[in-house]
Amino acid sequence: xxxxxxxSAVSQLLRTVGIEKxxxxxAKYIASDYKRWDEFEKVSRVAHHSExxxxxLMPTSDxxxxxxxxxxxxxKNIERNLSTVLACGLLAEMDTGMPVLLSEMTLLxxxxxxxxxxxxxxxxxxxxxxxxxxxxxxxxxEFQILGFKAVLGIEEVRLYDIDPKAMAKLVRNLAxxxxxxxxxxxxxxxxxxxxxxxxxxxxxxxxxxxxxxxxEAGMHINAVGGDCPGKTELHRDVxxxxxxxVEYEPQTRIExxxxxxPASFSVTExxxxxxGYASARENEGDVTIFDSVGFALADFSALRYINDTAAxxxxxxxxxxxxxxxxxxxxxxxxxxVALPLMPKVKEGVAVQRISA
Amino acid sequence: xxxxxxxSAVSQLLRTVGIEKxxxxxAKYIASDYKRWDEFEKVSRVAHHSExxxxxLMPTSDxxxxxxxxxxxxxKNIERNLSTVLACGLLAEMDTGMPVLLSEMTLLxxxxxxxxxxxxxxxxxxxxxxxxxxxxxxxxxEFQILGFKAVLGIEEVRLYDIDPKAMAKLVRNLAxxxxxxxxxxxxxxxxxxxxxxxxxxxxxxxxxxxxxxxxEAGMHINAVGGDCPGKTELHRDVxxxxxxxVEYEPQTRIExxxxxxPASFSVTExxxxxxGYASARENEGDVTIFDSVGFALADFSALRYINDTAAxxxxxxxxxxxxxxxxxxxxxxxxxxVALPLMPKVKEGVAVQRISA
Numbered sequence: 069x070x071x072x073x074x075x076s077a078v079s080q081l082l083r084t085v086g087i088e089k090x091x092x093x094x095a096k097y098i099a100s101d102y103k104r105w106d107e108f109e110k111v112s113r114v115a116h117h118s119e120x121x122x123x124x125l126m127p128t129s130d131x132x133x134x135x136x137x138x139x140x141x142x143x144k145n146i147e148r149n150l151s152t153v154l155a156c157g158l159l160a161e162m163d164t165g166m167p168v169l170l171s172e173m174t175l176l177x178x179x180x181x182x183x184x185x186x187x188x189x190x191x192x193x194x195x196x197x198x199x200x201x202x203x204x205x206x207x208x209x210e211f212q213i214l215g216f217k218a219v220l221g222i223e224e225v226r227l228y229d230i231d232p233k234a235m236a237k238l239v240r241n242l243a244x245x246x247x248x249x250x251x252x253x254x255x256x257x258x259x260x261x262x263x264x265x266x267x268x269x270x271x272x273x274x275x276x277x278x279x280x281x282x283x284e285a286g287m288h289i290n291a292v293g294g295d296c297p298g299k300t301e302l303h304r305d306v307x308x309x310x311x312x313x314v315e316y317e318p319q320t321r322i323e324x325x326x327x328x329x330p331a332s333f334s335v336t337e338x339x340x341x342x343x344g345y346a347s348a349r350e351n352e353g354d355v356t357i358f359d360s361v362g363f364a365l366a367d368f369s370a371l372r373y374i375n376d377t378a379a380x381x382x383x384x385x386x387x388x389x390x391x392x393x394x395x396x397x398x399x400x401x402x403x404x405x406v407a408l409p410l411m412p413k414v415k416e417g418v419a420v421q422r423i424s425a
Numbered sequence: 426x427x428x429x430x431x432x433s434a435v436s437q438l439l440r441t442v443g444i445e446k447x448x449x450x451x452a453k454y455i456a457s458d459y460k461r462w463d464e465f466e467k468v469s470r471v472a473h474h475s476e477x478x479x480x481x482l483m484p485t486s487d488x489x490x491x492x493x494x495x496x497x498x499x500x501k502n503i504e505r506n507l508s509t510v511l512a513c514g515l516l517a518e519m520d521t522g523m524p525v526l527l528s529e530m531t532l533l534x535x536x537x538x539x540x541x542x543x544x545x546x547x548x549x550x551x552x553x554x555x556x557x558x559x560x561x562x563x564x565x566x567e568f569q570i571l572g573f574k575a576v577l578g579i580e581e582v583r584l585y586d587i588d589p590k591a592m593a594k595l596v597r598n599l600a601x602x603x604x605x606x607x608x609x610x611x612x613x614x615x616x617x618x619x620x621x622x623x624x625x626x627x628x629x630x631x632x633x634x635x636x637x638x639x640x641e642a643g644m645h646i647n648a649v650g651g652d653c654p655g656k657t658e659l660h661r662d663v664x665x666x667x668x669x670x671v672e673y674e675p676q677t678r679i680e681x682x683x684x685x686x687p688a689s690f691s692v693t694e695x696x697x698x699x700x701g702y703a704s705a706r707e708n709e710g711d712v713t714i715f716d717s718v719g720f721a722l723a724d725f726s727a728l729r730y731i732n733d734t735a736a737x738x739x740x741x742x743x744x745x746x747x748x749x750x751x752x753x754x755x756x757x758x759x760x761x762x763v764a765l766p767l768m769p770k771v772k773e774g775v776a777v778q779r780i781s782a
Contacts, residue, residue, distance in 0.1 A: 072744075074744055074745040074746060075745040075746070075747065075748045075759065076745060079759040079760060082760055083760055087760050109473050111471060114468060114471060114482070114484055116466050116484065116486045116491055116519070118486075118488065118519045118520065120519075120520050120521070121520075121521075121522060123486070123491045123517060123519065123522050125471070125482050125484055125493055127471055127473065127482055129473045129475075129480070131475065134473055134480045136482055136495070138493070138515060138517075138524070139522075140517070140521070140522020141522070142520070142521055142522050145521055145522070145753065146753055146754065148521065149750075149753060150521055150523065150749075150753055151747070151748060151750060151753040151756065152753065153522075154522050154523065154524070154747040154748075155747070156515075156524065156527075156746045156747060158495060158513075160480060160495075160497070162473070162475045162477075162480065163475065163477050163478075163499070164477070164478075164497070164499055164502055164505065164507055165478060165480050165496075165497020165498070165499050165502070165511050166507060166511065167495070167511070167513065170513075170746075172745070172746050172747060172748070174747050174748050174756065175748070175756065175759060175760075178756055205754075206754045207753065207754050207755070207756035207757075208756070210756075210757035211756075211757070231754075233754075234754050237752065237754060237755050241755070241757050241758075241761075387429075387431055388431040388432040388433060388529070389431060389432070389513045389527075389529055390432065390508070390511040390512070390513060390529060390531050391432045391508060391511075391529070391531050391532070392507075393508060395594065396502065396503055396506060396507055396508040396509065396564065397503065397562075397563045397564050397588075397590075397591050397594060398564070398594050398598070399508065399531065399532065399535055399564035399565070399567075399568075400564075400567035400568070400598050401598075402432065402436040402532060403436060403439055403440055403444050403532075404598075
């Protein structure tokens with residue numbers, strides 16, 4: 069049987085654990101999986117583009133587990149009152165192909181993106197970082213901020229979005245977090261004096277959110293929104309101001325802000341830093357840049373984390389997404405009116421059985 | 426909301442429609458989609474191999490819909506009383522990324538493979554074909570046979586499998602179909618005098634099921650089981666005895682029986698024949714060979730067929746695999762104890778709502 073976590077189940081799980089703790093815990097899963105880099109089968113995601121957006125599949129596996137995420141990016145969904153990013157994913161056993169978990173991943177994508185950003189900033193940002201600017205106050209911004217609060221101890225956030233309603237929503241959602249929240253009138257104002265700058269905008273365009281004159285010595289730039297061909301956030305000269313760190317170089321060359329740079333432009337992969345093979349921040353005055361695009365490994369970690377947590381809390385339901393047969397060579401028995409598949413008894417009219425209330 | 430069809434729902438749907446009619450109807454969906462070949466974004470499937478098997482993702486899209494299938498192939502699953510092939514898949518809108526349908530696809534894979542084989546044989550096999558040999562009597566064999574009965578009017582089947590129990594199961598399952606069923610003591614005996622030969626064996630090995638001396642003038646060979654690197658069924662010289670037809674050449678070069686041949690070995694893609702750009706069978710005495718590996722396009726058609734059919738019969742349930750939010754920029758509202766996502770009312774303790782009883 070396959071465990072199923074829908075949006076309600078994952079949201080309930082995250083509320084039970086507490087979102088800050090969940091991001092911090094997941095950051096540990098991600099860092100630990102990145103340290104096993106060589107054990108993973110890695111491929112760039114498979115992307116299907118349309119005029120309005122992109123749909124992607126992001127698979128990866130180690131010797132034991134296979135995971136993939138289905139995810140889209142459609143900036144104009146907002147006009148239809150739909151989320152820009154929607155996602156779901158699956159975890160399966162490599163030895164049998166049996167799906168272990170099917171889960172919503174819209175929430176989990178926000179959590180794992182924040183957890184990755186926080187895990188990376190933990191080793192790249194200055195240890196005394198207290199102030200973060202957040203450019204782009206959409207669906208993922210709360211997760212980023214609470215992740216940086218939980219993992220790095222950020223105390224103040226400076227917000228900017230071209231949409232004042234998005235900014236107001238973020239202010240409202242941060243009201244009871246204990247953070248000092250400052251709204252800014254421009255990107256420049258938000259960024260000035262910040263220790264960490266997070267850009268997480270949604271527009272599918274070659275945008276220039278950060279220009280070189282805004283960058284200060286010692287800053288860590290967490291560039292999250294530039295994540296597919298033709299979708300960037302940083303002026304190309306910003307990328308020359310410090311070392312650039314990426315998740316998986318072949319994918320980031322195509323999708324990241326470094327798509328603006330020649331193939332020879334030097335980058336460092338996260339696993340090298342997390343494993344200690346490459347240096348992290350070298351001087352207090354260095355600028356460090358995480359050119360985040362989102363890599364399948366973090367989704368693998370996210371599914372592993374949520375599956376372990378759901379097992380511990382006995383959460384979710386089970387579904388028959390694949391058959392369990394008395395005789396596996398007799399798939400046709402499913403079509404016989406007499407022979408029925410081996411399935412746990414469920415109540416009449418209820419296709420899915422809830423494990424816990 | 427996303428429609429969800431689990432194994433019970435699909436098996437119930439197929440029983441309601443009737444399996445022969447379902448395969449014949451799906452064959453029409455497949456043929457019609459193959460005729461729109463240029464409208465599809467095509468990629469070879471993404472495969473993750475382990476010692477025991479393979480897990481694959483098979484995506485494709487046209488301007489309107491995106492589909493993918495998750496599927497594995499683990500021949501040794503049988504020893505654990507698990508199916509060799511397990512599958513599930515998803516259909517989504519290209520314009521928004523919204524998942525329309527999540528469905529089991531273990532049954533649907535058997536149906537779509539049979540439907541593809543039958544659609545291809547309909548144009549390649551001799552019009553007077555009445556006798557089919559079926560080598561490999563495992564999980565997919567009934568579907569192949571009933572597909573050929575429905576689409577081509579096959580009257581007699583000759584069965585062979587190295588596992589006598591598999592053969593006995595197939596004989597039992599064909600008892601009430603009206604087909605003449607003959608069991609054979611060897612591949613050679615089964616094949617002798619057959620109009621169509623279907624090979625659908627599961628072993629992940631370079632097998633030699635058919636040798637040139639078994640092939641007779643006018644035969645159509647439907648080679649289904651050789652479908653990944655190192656897994657073949659035909660002696661390489663069999664491939665030289667007639668024209669070879671493939672689903673998608675770049676994928677079949679790697680996965681099909683033609684992996685044994687040089688890259689220059691000539692093949693014809695199905696869409697060319699189905700669209701009338703290439704000739705089908707030219708003479709009564711020709712040998713025709715369909716080197717089937719399974720292509721994402723047929724899964725796209727299968728999901729489209731089952732979604733249309735489920736809509737017509739009001740089948741399945743709905744699930745919240747992605748969130749519907751009052752304010753899509755406020756994903757975080759899912760974690761607030763007060764604000765709740767916009768979801769249809771469901772009964773306490775039941776995560777999934779059944780559309781029809």
